Amino acid sequence: MIAVATFAAGCFWGVEALFQYVPGVLATQVGYTGGTTTRPTYREVCSGATGHAEAVQIVFDPRRISYRELLERFWENHDATRGRAKPQYRSAIFTHSPEQAAIAQAVKEEVERAEGRPLVTEITPLRRFYRAEDYHQRYLEKLGAVA
Secondary structure, three states: OOEEEEEEEOOHHHHHHHHOOOOOEEEEEEEEEOOOOOOOOHHHHHHOOOOOEEEEEEEEOOOOOOHHHHHHHHHHOOOOOOOOOOHHHOEEEEEOOHHHHHHHHHHHHHHHHHHOOOOOOEEEEOOOOEEOOHHHOOHHHHHOOOO
């Protein structure tokens, strides 16, 4: 059994590195989602005109790591209490099912209570994920910045 999670939390290179070696994560890929442009390019997304976020899609084995655990890692590793100047770097969870949406909302509320302030993270159903150009995939690993 496998499942998929999609998160945005800033530059997708760092977010991918955060998840790619977690036990239970089978694969990651970076791309664009949450906007209006069909098959956007990196340059278009960086312009801010597409509405897309830089995101990471995570294929995982829920018997080894839960969606909740992935969400906890997501929120522990970025500041979701403030907005981003660049829309492509926003904090967002793109859900793949009503169950994921319910879990994401519940964990968000728990984190907000613990932080004592609201999170700006949007939770929305995934409509379409566009894989980023090949040179972006596992980019930090290619640079030797992630082992």
